[in-house]
Amino acid sequence: MQLSTLTSITGIVVLAYILELLRRQQLREKYAAIWLCIGLVVAPLGFFPSLLDSTARSVGVASGVSLVLFAGFVLVLLVSLHLSWEASRLEAKTRTLAEDVALIRSQLAESATPSGGGEVR
Amino acid sequence: MTPDGRSVLIILPAWNEADGLSAVLGEIKQQLPYVDTLVVDDGSSDRTAEVAAAAGSAVARLSFNLGVGGAMRLGYRYAREHGYDVAVQVDADGQHDPSYVPALLAHLGEADLVIGARFCGEGEYKVRGPRRWAMQLLSAIVSRIARTRLSDTTSGFRACNRPLIEFFARWYPVEYLGDTVESLVAAARCGFAVRQVPVAMRARTTGRPSASPVKAMIYLVRAGLVLLLAVIRRMPKELRELAPGSPAYAAYLEELLARRQLAAEG
Ligand SMILES: Nc1nc2c(ncn2[C@@H]2O[C@H](COP(=O)(O)OP(=O)(O)OP(=O)(O)O)[C@@H](O)[C@H]2O)c(=O)[nH]1
Ligand SMILES: [Mg+2]
Numbered sequence: 305m306q307l308s309t310l311t312s313i314t315g316i317v318v319l320a321y322i323l324e325l326l327r328r329q330q331l332r333e334k335y336a337a338i339w340l341c342i343g344l345v346v347a348p349l350g351f352f353p354s355l356l357d358s359t360a361r362s363v364g365v366a367s368g369v370s371l372v373l374f375a376g377f378v379l380v381l382l383v384s385l386h387l388s389w390e391a392s393r394l395e396a397k398t399r400t401l402a403e404d405v406a407l408i409r410s411q412l413a414e415s416a417t418p419s420g421g422g423e424v425r
Numbered sequence: 426m427t428p429d430g431r432s433v434l435i436i437l438p439a440w441n442e443a444d445g446l447s448a449v450l451g452e453i454k455q456q457l458p459y460v461d462t463l464v465v466d467d468g469s470s471d472r473t474a475e476v477a478a479a480a481g482s483a484v485a486r487l488s489f490n491l492g493v494g495g496a497m498r499l500g501y502r503y504a505r506e507h508g509y510d511v512a513v514q515v516d517a518d519g520q521h522d523p524s525y526v527p528a529l530l531a532h533l534g535e536a537d538l539v540i541g542a543r544f545c546g547e548g549e550y551k552v553r554g555p556r557r558w559a560m561q562l563l564s565a566i567v568s569r570i571a572r573t574r575l576s577d578t579t580s581g582f583r584a585c586n587r588p589l590i591e592f593f594a595r596w597y598p599v600e601y602l603g604d605t606v607e608s609l610v611a612a613a614r615c616g617f618a619v620r621q622v623p624v625a626m627r628a629r630t631t632g633r634p635s636a637s638p639v640k641a642m643i644y645l646v647r648a649g650l651v652l653l654l655a656v657i658r659r660m661p662k663e664l665r666e667l668a669p670g671s672p673a674y675a676a677y678l679e680e681l682l683a684r685r686q687l688a689a690e691g
Contacts, residue, residue, distance in 0.1 A: 327658055327659050333601070
């Protein structure tokens with residue numbers, strides 16, 4: 305089998321999967337934009353892996369394939385960094401939510417027991 | 426209760442609007458004594474919630490900022506929980522004139538979603554340059570999808586009936602332009618009827634407008650993406666089953682008819 309067959313099939317499958325996730329509303333717009341861009345760059349590169357050969361040589365990389373590998377690695381690094389950032393924000397938000405629930409619980413308990421005062425802050 | 430027996434909730438999404446909010450709520454109470462109001466305080470850092478409560482409005486405070494779409498879904502869930510017949514969205518910054526609300530309510534008989542739209546005669550709201558072209562393109566496409574002329578797709582001044590309250594309580598987009606354009610397109614694609622009513626909008630009473638001519642291009646790209654997503658997205662079956670033509674909608678119409686007969690007899 306030729307290399308371009310493998311890469312082009314992979315490119316198409318990835319793009320189709322992204323579109324299907326979007327259609328089913330499983331991806332939010334901000335992630336959708338990133339993945340659509342990635343998909344639209346990856347799919348043609350799958351068909352013509354040598355597309356980047358001249359670009360590669362001009363930046364001092366021996367072949368287009370190595371450049372794609374390098375760029376892909378940097379990309380995956382950036383995407384996982386972005387996900388860590390999002391996870392940190394989500395943790396901060398769940399923490400706020402848990403605190404809010406605890407505050408509401410204590411307010412409920414205070415208003416339920418007559419001796420507890422029941423005044424709101 | 427309106428004069429014709431519908432219960433109406435006005436939902437005001439508010440983010441740091443403490444300065445103008447009591448005037449807005451006062452005007453609503455004075456002009457529309459028969460409606461209830463709900464202010465959704467979206468993680469404001471000022472006294473928005475206190476001001477709203479002091480003005481006699483119901484208040485729902487979110488723990489952190491969710492954006493207009495997040496605030497509106499909470500508003501629609503509140504409306505569903507309390508059994509309102511109509512929910513109206515009004516900006517908390519005083520740009521929407523509550524005296525147009527009866528006009529929105531009057532058109533709910535022929536449509537499920539009624540939009541208060543600028544740019545069609547009433548008032549002199551003007552947008553110029555590339556941003557205007559972007560908005561025109563957007564409204565041309567959305568008008569085709571909704572099969573009715575819609576000149577102001579990004580208007581946050583709108584009223585909807587009970588089936589759509591149910592729809593929006595379950596599904597409401599939170600992204601940029603999602604709360605206006607995407608929610609509109611989704612409702613229209615599911616088969617709900619949309620109409621527009623010309624309204625005049627006022628200049629901001631407080632704060633600064635968010636529009637900048639430099640951002641028009643970014644606006645167009647983002648609007649294009651939102652529209653693309655709105656068109657390719659498949660709506661879940663349980664949402665499509667709320668639309669006109671479904672048993673749920675037929676039951677709603679029957680109940681409406683029965684209530685009207687009861688009102689006519691009594
Ligand atoms: N819940 C919530 N409401 C918001 C947020 N940002 C703005 N709003 C409210 O949405 C309404 C409209 O906001 P504006 O900033 O005036 O937006 P606009 O009217 O489209 O644009 P302008 O021309 O700048 O007035 C106001 O009632 C705001 O308080 C937010 O992040 N969350
Ligand atoms: Mg405004």
